[in-house]
């Protein structure tokens with residue numbers, strides 16, 4: 001027994017010594033970089049475990065924004081809105097909501113930051129080595145493979161959007177009953193994206209109970225939790241997560257096998273016609289590796305589906321709160337394309353108020369509310385003007401929130417006749433205001449800017465135009481006070497968006513004035 005005590009004490013002593021050496025080495029490295037630390041919210045594994053527990057709790061209770069904002073109460077004005085958590089002696093999480101920091105990590109100091117090995121490891125079961133999870137040459141190769149799919153000529157082919165928005169419009173009740181339009185938007189964007197990627201849609205608008213869609217939603221929910229608790233994510237059981245990934249693969253892989261079975265001439269033929277073009281057939285011309293194809297398809301599905309659905313949902317939610325803004329948008333739509341004509345790409349680009357509605361929606365509800373980058377080498381992010389920079393050691397994780405940053409009132413002009421309170425939905429502000437650099441970055445910026453930005457804006461514009469051509473009033477039926485933001489990979493309205501859509505009625509001269517819906 002005494003021997004056991006001696007051995008335990010010796011081991012503990014050795015561990016403490018090792019720990020202190022690590023702490024000192026890390027501290028020296030921070031100084032050597034030439035910058036300073038941000039204020040610390042946690043200094044050791046115990047206090048950081050407590051911090052991550054509180055973060056996970058806030059995320060599960062949908063209070064992550066409040067939690068994230070509260071962390072900056074301890075920020076030091078000399079360093080901008082930035083704080084840090086020392087997880088282990090040589091592992092830190094740096095949190096920021098400062099435009100200068102976001103600019104540094106996304107563009108001016110792009111080469112020093114990336115997704116990093118821990119993000120890759122955490123996300124690999126879901127997204128493999130795709131555009132989202134890799135850095136350097138692997139990322140560059142993915143981007144070169146994917147970017148040509150989003151050139152203007154391809155995006156301006158609106159047939160796919162027409163197919164699925166008209167299916168969505170058909171699903172909206174005309175009899176005064178309410179519908180959760182968010183559910184329809186999620187189903188529509190899944191149908192658009194699977195159609196665009198694979199050439200076959202899951203047709204979830206017709207079949208709401210879809211195993212693939214359910215698995216896809218659940219994997220994202222678990223993935224966000226794993227990311228939030230990062231260093232402690234090993235404690236989360238993975239069986240449900242793996243089961244859902246298997247469901248996703250069972251859906252996607254047969255399409256890939258089929259594409260790979262086609263000879264190159266056939267792939268070229270399919271890809272050269274707008275009618276038969278699919279993302280899968282196009283990238284299958286450049287890689288025959290089924291794993292690469294699977295990973296890129298699932299990554300673009302993740303990128304393209306929920307982001308646009310959530311943004312459309314928030315847009316309609318806000319428009320239903322302001323009937324005058326809804327009417328203004330509708331007038332713009334009807335003046336430009338009437339009540340039935342399908343809009344062209346140029347029509348959509350010319351609708352200024354429509355663009356302001358989407359800009360304002362993405363300002364208040366950026367679809368990707370939280371994001372992170374890992375330091376790939378020792379580097380810095382800027383301090384306040386004339387102050388020392390903040391040292392970032394290789395392996396440190398910098399977490400930034402566009403949601404929190406884009407809602408900081410002090411980064412906006414004072415409230416005036418022309419500029420509404422930044423907490424309020426006001427597309428009108430965009431008529432006279434341009435955001436200061438790096439404040440408004442819903443699509444990110446720099447070399448990793450969203451590759452689907454134009455596709456997304458076209459899809460969302462098309463959908464809103466078609467809905468507003470048909471319906472002249474929207475009535476919100478949810479509980480305004482109960483609405484909340486769900487902080488997952490993509491932030492969506494927690495209560496859905498329950499609305500009654502009122503179809504425009506014309507009074508036909510001579511028919512006794514009975515209302516008749518427009519065709």
Ligand code: HEM
Pocket residue numbers: 131132143146299300303304305307308311362366367368371442443444447448449450451452453455456
């Ligand atoms: C409202 C709609 C959208 C928003 C707000 C949005 C936002 C973003 C953001 C913030 C990123 C950076 C993610 C990161 O740092 O890891 C990103 C990347 C990306 N987005 Fe989008 N996105 C939208 C729609 C789309 C659509 C429709 C597609 C494709 C169909 C798409 C494809 C991509 C891809 C492939 C990337 C990875 C780029 C890279 O890492 O090089 N996005 N998007």
